[in-house]
Each structure stands twice: as C-alpha cells, then as structure tokens.
Amino acid sequence: xxxxxxxxxxxxxxxxxxxxxxxxxxxxxxxxxxxxxxxxxxxxxxxxxxxxxxxxxxxxxxxxxxxxxxxxxxxxxxxxxxxxxxxxxxxxxxxxxxxxxxxxxxxxxxxxxxxxxxxxxxxxxxxxxxxxxxxxxxxxxxxxxxxxxxxxxxxxxxxxxxxxxxxxxxxxxxxxxxxxxxxxxxxxxxxxxxxxxxxxxxxxxxxxxxxxxxxxxxxxxxxxxxxxxxxxxxxxxxxxxxxxxxxxxxxxxxxxxxxxxxxxxxxxxxxxxxxxxxxxxxxxxxxxxxxxxxxxxxxxxxxxxxxxxxxxxxxxxxxxxxxxxxxxxxxxxxxxxxxxxxxxxxxxxxxxxxxxxxxxxxxxxxxxxxxxxxxxxxxxxxxxxxxxxxxxxxxxxx
Amino acid sequence: xxxxxxxxxxxxxxxxxxxxxxxxxxxxxxxxxxxxxxxxxxxxxxxxxxxxxxxxxxxxxxxxxxxxxxxxxxxxxxxxxxxxxxxxxxxxxxxxxxxxxxxxxxxxxxxxxxxxxxxxxxxxxxxxxxxxxxxxxxxxxxxxxxxxxxxxxxxxxxxxxxxxxxxxxxxxxxxxxxxxxxxxxxxxxxxxxxxxxxxxxxxxxxxxxxxxxxxxxxxxxxxxxxxxxxxxxxxxxxxxxxxxxxxxxxxxxxxxxxxxxxxxxxxxxxxxxxxxxxxxxxxxxxxxxxxxxxxxxxxxxxxxxxxxxxxxxxxxxxxxxxxxxxxxxxxxxxxxxxxxxxxxxxxxxxxxxxxxxx
Numbered sequence: 001x002x003x004x005x006x007x008x009x010x011x012x013x014x015x016x017x018x019x020x021x022x023x024x025x026x027x028x029x030x031x032x033x034x035x036x037x038x039x040x041x042x043x044x045x046x047x048x049x050x051x052x053x054x055x056x057x058x059x060x061x062x063x064x065x066x067x068x069x070x071x072x073x074x075x076x077x078x079x080x081x082x083x084x085x086x087x088x089x090x091x092x093x094x095x096x097x098x099x100x101x102x103x104x105x106x107x108x109x110x111x112x113x114x115x116x117x118x119x120x121x122x123x124x125x126x127x128x129x130x131x132x133x134x135x136x137x138x139x140x141x142x143x144x145x146x147x148x149x150x151x152x153x154x155x156x157x158x159x160x161x162x163x164x165x166x167x168x169x170x171x172x173x174x175x176x177x178x179x180x181x182x183x184x185x186x187x188x189x190x191x192x193x194x195x196x197x198x199x200x201x202x203x204x205x206x207x208x209x210x211x212x213x214x215x216x217x218x219x220x221x222x223x224x225x226x227x228x229x230x231x232x233x234x235x236x237x238x239x240x241x242x243x244x245x246x247x248x249x250x251x252x253x254x255x256x257x258x259x260x261x262x263x264x265x266x267x268x269x270x271x272x273x274x275x276x277x278x279x280x281x282x283x284x285x286x287x288x289x290x291x292x293x294x295x296x297x298x299x300x301x302x303x304x305x306x307x308x309x310x311x312x313x314x315x316x317x318x319x320x321x322x323x324x325x326x327x328x329x330x331x332x333x334x335x336x337x338x339x340x341x342x343x344x345x346x347x348x349x350x351x352x353x354x355x356x357x358x359x360x361x362x363x364x365x366x367x368x369x370x371x372x373x374x375x376x377x378x379x380x381x382x383x384x385x386x387x388x389x390x391x392x393x394x395x396x397x398x
Numbered sequence: 399x400x401x402x403x404x405x406x407x408x409x410x411x412x413x414x415x416x417x418x419x420x421x422x423x424x425x426x427x428x429x430x431x432x433x434x435x436x437x438x439x440x441x442x443x444x445x446x447x448x449x450x451x452x453x454x455x456x457x458x459x460x461x462x463x464x465x466x467x468x469x470x471x472x473x474x475x476x477x478x479x480x481x482x483x484x485x486x487x488x489x490x491x492x493x494x495x496x497x498x499x500x501x502x503x504x505x506x507x508x509x510x511x512x513x514x515x516x517x518x519x520x521x522x523x524x525x526x527x528x529x530x531x532x533x534x535x536x537x538x539x540x541x542x543x544x545x546x547x548x549x550x551x552x553x554x555x556x557x558x559x560x561x562x563x564x565x566x567x568x569x570x571x572x573x574x575x576x577x578x579x580x581x582x583x584x585x586x587x588x589x590x591x592x593x594x595x596x597x598x599x600x601x602x603x604x605x606x607x608x609x610x611x612x613x614x615x616x617x618x619x620x621x622x623x624x625x626x627x628x629x630x631x632x633x634x635x636x637x638x639x640x641x642x643x644x645x646x647x648x649x650x651x652x653x654x655x656x657x658x659x660x661x662x663x664x665x666x667x668x669x670x671x672x673x674x675x676x677x678x679x680x681x682x683x684x685x686x687x688x689x690x691x692x693x694x695x696x697x698x699x700x701x702x703x704x705x706x707x708x709x710x711x712x713x714x715x716x717x718x719x720x721x722x723x724x725x726x727x728x729x730x731x732x733x734x735x736x737x738x739x740x741x742x743x744x745x746x747x748x749x750x751x752x753x754x755x756x
Contacts, residue, residue, distance in 0.1 A: 037688055039641075074681065077688070080556075080642055081438070084635050085678065089431045106556050106639040113562065113636065131558055173546070175554030 027070040028063070028318055030055070030311075031090035033101035033111065038078025043103040043303050047125060048073055049296055050307035051100055054315065057291075064319045072096060076107060083107035084114055091118035097324045098123070098314050103303065105129030112139045119326040121317075121333050125310035126303055133352045138330050140352045142310040143275060143343075146176065149251050150183030150226070152273050152358040152375040157222050157249055158191035160360075160373055167197040167220035169211065169235060171227045174203055180226035180251055188224075196220050203231060208238050216244050228253040233262025240266040247271060255302050260367030267363045271372060274359050275302040276343040279369045288342040302343075309341035344374070412574055420567035433566065435678055440569040441630045442670035444576045446654040447663055448623030451580050453652070454660035455589065456616045457596025458523070462534030463624050464647035465541040466511045468640070470625025471632040472551050474507030475560045478633065483561060500563060504572065504629045511625020512618045514541075519617035524610050526599060538645050545640040556639035563633040572630055576623050581663055583619070592616050596661075657698060659708020668706055 032051055035044035055069045063069060072094055076083040083102055090096045091114060099115050099122040102108045108127040115122035116136030123140040124132060130147065133139050144152075157163045166188055171177035185195055196218040199211035212235070215223065223239070225232050225248050232254055239248070247270050254272040278289050278299045288308065292300040300308075317333035318324070339346040344356040357374040364370050423433045449463045482499040489495030514537075522533035546554045583589045591612045594602040603609050632638055650673065658669025676694070680687045698706070 036685070073684070075684075075687065077677070080637065080639055081631070081635060082677070085431075085434055085438070088434045089678075089681075092429050092431045106637075106641060109556060109558055110635045110637045110639075129555055131555065175546070 026067055028067045028098075028324065029070050029072060029094060029096045030314065031087070031094060031096035031099045031101075032071055032073045033076050033083055033086040033090070033099070033107075034073070035078040035103060035107070036073075036075035038076075040078050040104055043126070044075070044078075046301050046303040047103055047307035049292070050125075050300065050304035050309075051311040053292060053295060054308050054311035058312075058315050064315055069315065076102070078104070078107075080106050080110035083111045087111040087114045087122075091115060091120050096120065097326070098318060098329055100125065100307070100310055100314060102127060105132055108132045108139075109135065112136065115139065119330070121314075121326060121330045123310050123314050123333065125307040130353075137334075137352065138326065140333055140348060140354075142313055142341075142346055142354045143306050144356065144358055145353055146179050146251075147183045148377050149273050149358060150180040151187045151377045152360070153180070153224065153226070153249055153251060154184045154187035154191065154193075155377060156271065156273075156360050156373065156375055157224070158188055158193050161222060161247070163193060163221040165194045165196045165218075165220050166222045166224055167199070167215045167218060168195060168224045169208075169215070169227070170198065170200050171203050171231065172200040174227070176251075176253060177226050177228075181224070184224050184226065201227075201231065201235075203228065205231065206234065208235050209242070212239050212242050212244060216242055220246060222246055223248050225250045226253065229256040229259040230262060233259055233264075233267070236263040236266040236270065252302060257299070260363070265365065267367075268365055270363050272361055272363075273375070274361050276305045277359055277361050277369045277371050278305075280359070280371055282342075284340065285342050305343050309339075309343050309346065312341060313339050313346060413571070416567045416570050416574070419570075420565065423566045434564075435675060437564065437566060437569050437634070439671045439674040440566075440573045441627055441634065442651075442654060442674045443573040443667050444569075444627035444630065445624055445651045446658065446666040446670040447573075447576050447580050448620045448627065449651050450655045450658075450660070450663065450666040451583065451592075451623075452617055452620040454655055454662070454666070455580075455584055455596065456592040456613060457599075458613060458617070459528060459531040460534045460617070460620070461531050461645065461648050461652060462518070462536075462538035463620075463651045464643045464645065465534070465538035466514055466621040466624040467628035467631070467647070468541050468545060468643035469514045469628065470507035470511035470622075471628030471638055471643075472545060472557065473510040473625075474503040474629040475557055475632040475638055476551055477506045478503045478561050479557075479559060496563070500568060500633070503633075504626055507629035507632075508622040508626045511628065512622030514625075515618040515621025516614065519614040519621075523613040523617060535645060535648075538643070538648055542640045542644055545643070552638075554640065556637060558637045560632055560636045560638065562636035569630050569634075572626050576626070577663060577667070579619070579623065583616075584663070588612070588615070653695070655705075657695065657705055659705030662705070662707045665705055665707035672706075 032048060034048050035041055036048065052071065052073075055071050058064060059068050072090065074086045074089070076086055087099060090099055097120070099120055101122070102111065102124060103126050105127040108124045109129065109132055112122060112132060112135035116138050119138060121138050121140065123142060126143050127141060128143060128146045128149075130145050133141050157166060168181055168184065170181040181198070185198075189195060197215050197220065199215055201208060201211060223244070223246060225235055227235075227250065232248070232250055236248055248267075249270065250272040252272070252274050255274050260267060276285060278285070280286070288305065289300060292304060313336055314333070316339060317336060318329055320335070321328040321332040334348055334352065337347050341356075344359070346354045346356045349355050357376050359371055360373045360375050361369045362372040422428065423436075445463065445467060449460065452458050452460050478499065482503050485502065486495035486499040489498055518533060518537050522530050545551065551557045584592070591602065591607045594605065594607055595609050595612060599609055654669035654673045655666050656669075657673065658667070659665030677687065677691055680690055683690055702708075
C-alpha cells in the first residue's frame, strides 16, 4: 500500500510539474517544432537557425503590425508521437497563432491533424511527402514535392540536354530514391526518351563497378542517380575511372558540402536539382547568405533557406490577415502570390503546396555551383502519380 | 461474499470509473495536452508491464518489444482501414459499431503479435542465457525492414489514414487488463514456475518445471500484450511509421521497467509514467532537456540499482548468473513479495561440469 501511495504522489507531482501558465501578452506567438536531437537533428537545427533569423529580422524592423514575434521552439527528438504532443501543447496550452514544422514528412503527418482540428495554420518548410497537405485545409507546404522534382530532372535531361537515352542508378531500399526513380522513368519516357538500363545499389555500398560496367555497355547519354551525396560521390568517381564521361543527374539528396569532398573532380559537369544555391548571384540570395554567415559562420544549406522562407511567408500572411484568428491567417496564407523568397517566388496551389521554380545546379571545378537553369515543370511533364490521391478514410470519433 | 462476486464488483467499479474519467476528459474539462500525456502514459504502462512479465519475472532478456508492438500496430491498422470502417458502418456506424470494430482490431493485433512471439520464442527459448536478447534484437530489425518495404501499409512513407480513436477508456481498459493478467499470472502456479526459472533455471528444470514450455508461454503472452499496446498507438495519431519501432523504442520500454524495478508491476507502471511525463515536464529547460533527463536516469540508477520499487531479487539472480557464483541467500530481499518460498532455499552448488549457467 505504501508503495502504491508513493507511486501516486510521484506521478501527481510530475504532472503538476509540467503545468506552466499559458503565454499571454501582446505578441504574435509562432510555435516551431523541429528535430533538435535524434537521427535528423542536423536538419532540424539548420531549419531553426533559418526561422530564428527571419524572426529576429522582423522584430528588429518593428514586428508584425507593431507586434513582436515570439518563437516557441520545441524539440521532438525526431519522434512522430512527440511531434504530435508538442503541437497539442502549442494549440491548447501555449495558444499559438501559427505553427512552423517539421522537416521530416512522418512527423508533419502525425502532427498535422491536431493543428487542423484546432484550426491553427501549419506550414512545413521541407516535408516533401504529398500526404502532408492532404491532412486538411490548414496545412501548407513551402517546398516542392518529390514527384515535381523528379519531373524537373527528367524534363531537364530531355529538353535542355536533349538526351535521347538514359540509365538510372537507384537505391532500392530508400523510399526517396525509388520514388524519384519511378517519376523520372515515367516522365523521361513520355518526353520521347528511352531508359536503356536500371541498376540498383544499397546505401553504404562501396563498390559500384559491376553496375557501372553493365551501364557502360548500354551507352546512355545521361545517368540519373537519385540518391544521397555519400553514395553519389563514390559512384561518380568509379564511373569516371571506368571511362564513363556522360553527366550524372540527381536530386536534392546530393546537397551537402561532403559531396565534393567525396567525389572531387569526377563530379564536374554533373547536375542536381535543389531548392536554391548559395552561389546564386541574385542580391536577395547573397544578402541571406551573408547574414547567415555572419551569425553562424557557415554556408546556409537548403534546409536553412527553405525554413527562412517559410517563416517569412508565414509572417507575411499574419501581416495581411485582418486578425490573429487561425482561419483569418489561413485565408491570408492561401492567398500568398509570388512571395519573393530566397528559394524563389512562392505561390500556393489549390492543394496548398508551393509552386515555385526548381534550381538546376551544375557542379563546377573546385566544387562551386552554378545555377544552370530554373526549371518550371510544364503541365504535360507532371507525373500522373503526383496527382493521384491515395484513398482516404474518414476519421472515427475523435 | 463469494470470490467471483467480489471480483465482478471490482471489475464493474473499475469500468465505471474509467467511463466517468473518459467522460470528463472528452468534455475538455482538462487541458488536452495533459490528457494526451496521460493517455501516452497509459499506452506505455501496457508496454512496460507486458515486458516485465518476460524480463522481470521470467528473467529472460528480451530487447525486441518494439517489434511485437509493430506487428500488433500494423496488423490492427490494416484491419481497421480495410475492414474495420466497414464493420463499424454495417453495425450502424454509431458507438456500438466502433466498439465492436475496435475490439476485433485489438484482438487481431494481439493475436498476430502473439504469433510472432511464438515464432521467435520456440527456437530461441530452448537456449539458455543471452541468446534471446540477440534473437529479439534481430527480430526487431527485421520487422522494421519488412515494414519499410510493404507497399500495402505505406512502406517507408508511413501508414496514414488509420481511424483515430483517442479514447481514455479504451487505452486504460487495455492497461488495466494487462496489469490484471500479469498480476494473476505472477501469483499463480504458472507464475511461481516462471520465477523459479528466473532464480535458477537448472534447478527449476530439476524440480520438474518444463522450462522451455513455460518460457515460451510467458513470451507469447508478453508479445500479445505488447501487440495490444501497439494497437492503441496505431489508433492514437492515426499514423504509423516504421521509424517509430526501431530498437531505440525497445530500449525505452526496457528503461521503464528497469527504472521502475524489474519484477514489480507497480514499479513498471511508475516507470512508464515517469519516463513519459519527464521529457514533457522538462520542456522548460529547452536545449538542456535531454541532458537533465539522462542525468536523472544515471543518478537514479546509481542510488537505486534495483529500480524505484524493485526488489533485489531479479537483480541478484542476474548477478548470480553473471558471476557464476552462488551468492549467499542470507542477505535476501526484504521487500520481495514475488520471491517464492520454493526457491528461497535453493541449494547452492557450482555449475555442473562444462555446462554454462549463463
């Protein structure tokens, strides 16, 4: 009995420990939930850096309609259930006006229904799974989705590079890689190209000679490598050693300072799609890059840039909204047109996904990037899979 | 008053209290944030108490609990999405329909998790010692890889569109049932056999306990209950992702029972609540949150190695096997309601030639 009593007392005191008075005052409260620890901590930290910078800028300029922005940053330990807990806290206890987060689609999907139910607008800067914004009309996304990126890659190869045949190297175990592969294959074929070979590898492989020898035999004009930077670097090196000189083309998984450190000159002349390039000569981008460097002493990655944009888009919507009520901000957010962000002009479509150009980057000598083209995916190039909605089930009694 | 009547009354009172609390919480009389943490604690209780049956009471070291949880979660979610919604609607779509659909869903989750437990348990529990740890760890990894590649349940993108049922009543009913089941097992002849296996497997066998059979039975029950916990989680946010079931989740549950005390049901409940509430309670510390959390765990384990409410029994048994030395039974556990008289007078003897007691 004594133990049960002790247990009770301990749990009650713990519960009361997490009571803290809801924030009040004349401020605009924006909840930010990101993975600051756990498996994707580096993404979350970059994103928070970008958001913090945007908030500091707007506060220095007098805030939104005279009100200062208060960021409530919470760490979800890279866990979906904890992300949902944080958003519950945001909408009930903290009474935030808007929510920014998450990097990973899994966490955004878990948290989105809670924001939706509470009618608080939520904007994710970098969750690319199409499912995220299907959770309701209060959920927005300010980056491109994977199918659109895949279509941009295929369109670039078929139109700009005028390639007629291509090979693909795909990481079969990786959802991101197989998803892109499917779309590239579909769109490239539809635009008159021919996929002459598909070879697979696994993340962490060191030796790609067997696959590359096979690819070389089919003489492709380009090779699509929709994978992550660490594998791509090795593939590029070994491909050049084999005498394969055609360009490699990939997606935003290539974006890392490590890419050139691994692949070196073998990567010169290859291309990948990204949200933005820190070497972009656009003065808006250069100002962002320099400001970020001054704060953090490093080049901002794409996640910092997309998060910075997402925060500014949200602040802009709050500024235009007639009140701080969730539905008012939502409507203003949905009406966002050609918002001039560092990652391009952002407009939301009817699915509340951002429509914006994708930057095609060419890797130059010494690992510098040049913006080769800003690809806007043509309607005809859009993959059918991007529009097909998976069957949804009506939620049961909440 | 006859025993069954007394039990019936207790059961009715518990159900009435749960329904009452459910009513209070649904009515938003309490902050939904607290209610959510409370419900997460309820799910954690189910998981911790079920793991304690195998790790705490039977003394077998399983670290694949998240795998069984995943089996239960995904199988029940698959049922709910593809058949459960229809079933509920065909029964009128009202509360009754959903109660039936959920019940079936829970049973399916528990059944498949139990089946997985049987498949893992039969080959690995014939062996003694640490093999089970390795096999269960492997099992947990295999499940995650499988789930990442099964398109029907969303693969690596995760499984969404599961009917959301945030019911305090349902979560705590399962938690209470788990506690009752484990409590009754531990205080039965079956439970005594399990504890005798924990204390000294060889001696238990010599006394006529069919150790493999008992171990497998305990393991299957533990897995099935973990599956039921998975069912609760699947319907909690309506979204599942294989990443949520990686080995780190198994360790979280393991920490709960070690913190609460191996071989103590109340300890497991307390451990589950503490480890669910603590990270939230420490939110105010921002970046230092996880540092403080880890420090608290370390301090606790140094000051109370047997856990918050644990008896020293399981720890002793473990140490004994570690060192392969028979410890003096004189300093026996003072507060060990679970240490049975059958093993208290276990004769001390060295391991028979060549056979490794570990």
